[in-house]
Every structure is written in C-alpha cells, then in structure tokens.
C-alpha cells in the first residue's frame with residue numbers, strides 16, 4: 001500500500017528583488033502535523049519532488065502556539081497563522097505564500113515593521129519611566145478589565161492589515177490592530193494621559209478615516225479581537241476630539 | 250514626561266508606509282464625504298422620492314409639487330449649495346476612495362467585503378444615472394422651474410423608451426442600496442452603533458429603509474408608464490395647476506389615488 005503523503009507548493013524568492021519560483025515538496029503524512037512542523041521537516045531534507053536539492057525555506061515562527069504572531073502567511077489563499085494550521089484541515093496541495101502587503105525578505109519571510117512603527121506613532125504604551133515609586137496603580141473597574149482583556153490579546157501578526165482592502169500603498173492606512181491598541185491604552189487609567197495625542201495621531205493621513213468597514217479584519221483575526229467595535233468607538237472619539245479642537249484651539 | 254516622546258522614527262523603505270500622525274487633510278475630506286452622503290444628499294434623496302410619489306395622484310398634483318418646490322425662497326441657491334455641489338463632491342471624492350482601495354473579495358468572500366464592493370458599484374451606477382437625469386430633466390428640454398405644468402409630460406416622454414425605463418429602475422435600486430448601506434456605514438464609522446448587536450439591529454433598520462425607498466421609487470415610475478395617466482398634457486397653465494383641472498382627454502381608467 002502506498003504511503004500516505006502531503007503535497008506542498010511554496011512560493012519562493014531568494015531575496016527582495018529576486019525572481020519568484022514555486023517549489024513543490026512532498027512529505028510522509030503523520031497525524032497532527034501543521035504547516036510549521038512541515039516546513040521544519042522540509043528544512044531537514046530540502047529536496048523538491050523532482051529530486052532537486054534546494055535551500056531550506058525561510059519563514060518566521062517562534063512560539064508554535066499562536067501567541068507570538070510571527071508565523072502569519074497566506075495558506076491556500078487565506079492569511080492565517082501557520083503554526084495553528086493543521087494539515088488535516090487543509091486542502092492539498094497546501095499552497096504557501098508570503099503575506100502580500102509587506103516587503104519580502106526571503107521566501108515566506110516579510111518585513112512587518114510598519115505595524116511596530118504605527119504603534120509607536122500612536123504612542124501605544126503606558127507612559128511610566130520607573131524612576132520613582134508611584135505607589136500602587138489606579139484601580140481598574142472589572143467592567144473595564146473585561147473590555148480591555150480581549151484587546152490586549154493582539155499578537156501583532158498583521159493579518160488584519162493583510163486582509164484589509166484599504167491597507168495598501170496608496171492609502172497608507174494604519175490598520176485595525178493599531179486602532180484597537182489606541183482603544184486599549186486610552187482606557188487605561190494611566191495610559192489615558194496620552195489620549196488626545198493618540199486621537200490626534202489617528203486624524204493624520206492614513207488614519208482611522210481610511211477604514212471602509214469591509215470588516216475583513218474581525219473575520220480574519222486569529223485572536224478574535226473586537227476590531228470593528230474598537231474602530232467604531234475610536235471613530236467616535238476622534239470625531240469628538242476634532243470638534244473640540246475646532247472650538248478650543 | 251520623558252516616555253511620552255516617540256522613539257526614533259525608522260520607517261520601512263518599501264511597502265505600505267506608516268501613519269502620518271496628525272498630518273494632512275484627508276480626515277476632514279473623508280468625514281465630509283461621509284457626512285455629505287447623509288445630509289444634504291441623503292435628505293434630498295428622501296425628499297425627492299416623496300415629491301415624486303405625488304405623480305401617483307396625476308399630472309396636476311405633480312405640477313403643484315414642482316411649483317411648490319420651485320417657489321421656495323432662494324431656491325436656486327438652495328439647489329446649488331445643498332444638492333449639486335455636495336453631489337459632485339460626494340461623487341468625485343467617492344471615485345477617489347474607490348480607486349485607492351484594493352478589493353480582495355475574490356480571496357475573502359465575506360458579507361462585509363461584498364458590501365464594500367457593492368457600495369462602490371452602486372455609487373458608480375448612481376453617479377452615472379444622476380448625471381444623465383439632472384442633465385436631461387433639469388438642464389435640457391423644457392425648463393421645469395418655469396413650466397411646472399410640463400413636468401409630468403416630460404418625465405413620461407423620457408420613460409416611454411423601455412431602455413431608459415429599465416435604467417431608471419436599476420438606478421433607483423442601486424441608489425437606495427447605496428443610501429441605505431451608507432446610513433449603516435455612517436452609524437458604524439461615527440461610533441453611533443459600536444456594538445455588534447447595535448450594528449445588526451441597525452442593519453434591519455437600514456434594510457427596511459432601503460426597501461421602503463425602492464417601493465416608493467418604483468411605484469412613482471409606474472405612475473408615468475402605467476395605464477392611469479396615459480398621454481398627459483404637454484403643459485398645464487398656472488390656472489389649471491391652481492384649480493386642479495386637467496385638459497387631459499378624460500383618463501380612461503380612474504386612478505385609485507385620485508379622490
């Protein structure tokens with residue numbers, strides 16, 4: 001009896017400007033395998049189906065349990081986390097492509113620093129420098145905790161940006177993840193000291209106004225962040241802030 | 250506060266550029282686009298549909314409505330500032346928005362994503378239709394502000410062409426769709442309906458609004474092409490409009506609406 005196998009097709013590029021090639025691989029099937037474990041197996045013996053020796057496929061991954069956010073890629077046409085993509089649930093051949101909206105580094109590796117940059121530009125942090133003891137922090141009401149916790153689950157995978165029709169080079173849209181973090185930090189009793197600055201940042205070009213409410217972000221987010229809700233809430237805050245500015249500045 | 254200062258900025262050299270925090274005017278322009286779709290354009294759309302519903306009562310009632318609207322103080326100023334200019338802005342900026350989006354509904358065929366695409370196409374249909382409608386009915390042929398009595402006949406002549414009639418019907422549906430979903434988008438984006446449940450309920454409200462408007466629009470169309478007011482008079486004198494009599498050669502079927 002023929003051994004059960006799994007077929008892969010991987011879109012590869014040896015560098016940012018190198019030519020695109022599709023390599024095919026075949027691995028013996030074993031239960032519980034996922035896309036990252038398969039990529040590791042390929043790395044152990046990087047030979048294509050036609051017996052050609054090649055380099056191991058470059059990709060990002062770290063935690064292998066969908067909490068670090070590094071392994072996002074396009075699997076069978078959909079952006080998702082590779083470490084939680086079980087082969088049993090995928091159609092074959094499994095097609096692997098890098099995210100399409102970010103500059104390619106190599107193979108399945110992309111440069112997603114734009115998200116980190118956006119988080120910096122909206123000051124997505126609680127401003128404490130830790131040089132002196134401030135005593136115990138302010139109390140956070142349980143209702144607020146309940147609202148904040150889901151927002152704090154973001155793993156910066158950039159899938160919400162990848163699937164957004166408005167996130168592209170002509171709009172420079174900031175993307176759902178950053179807007180959700182603005183909501184998280186604006187609701188923090190100490191973080192909200194920067195609330196106005198964050199709202200002003202989101203009024204800039206590429207800001208919250210670029211959202212077209214296609215709602216793909218909330219469908220695709222692997223951590224189920226309430227992204228459309230955050231965009232709506234922050235949308236209101238930004239408008240109120242802009243009206244305030246009209247009369248007070 | 251030392252930590253309130255942004256760390257050194259090192260934008261990626263390729264790909265989508267980061268947020269231009271606090272810079273540019275796109276926020277104002279985009280929000281103006283969103284608002285203009287509700288007021289004045291949406292408000293006018295509702296008024297226009299309600300006014301045209303008068304056609305069901307016949308050429309005289311229709312002429313009275315046209316005369317009433319054209320007798321409003323500063324009507325030409327109102328027309329330009331609350332209808333034509335906002336419409337032009339909404340249409341042109343809308344096209345600009347469309348061209349900058351990169352639809353991916355082929356890969357992610359989800360409901361919201363389809364609606365995103367539909368909002369663009371219905372807007373396009375509405376734009377083309379409104380362009381020809383305003384040109385043909387307002388700026389060419391008999392001038393209706395001066396001859397309100399000719400309004401019914403003018404529209405009837407236009408709709409006697411089955412292609413134009415079909416175009417009107419399609420455009421009415423597309424425009425109502427665009428407006429109804431536009432109201433839904435407006436409440437979502439401006440934070441009026443942030444919660445999932447609120448947005449779902451608003452969805453029902455907007456669907457009802459859209460269906461009601463389509464019903465009003467299509468029945469008004471029927472008034473012009475149906476059997477009730479065939480061969481409406483080419484024009485009515487001011488006295489005829491005021492006294493409510495029509496020179497029409499006795500309509501064959503009494504319309505249910507006229508009492």
Ligand code: SF4
Nearest residue numbers: 154155157158160221
């Ligand atoms: S919001 Fe969701 S999809 Fe977006 S970066 Fe965070 S975890 Fe990923």
Ligand code: FES
Nearest residue numbers: 062064066071083
């Ligand atoms: S490896 Fe961390 S999320 Fe997949």
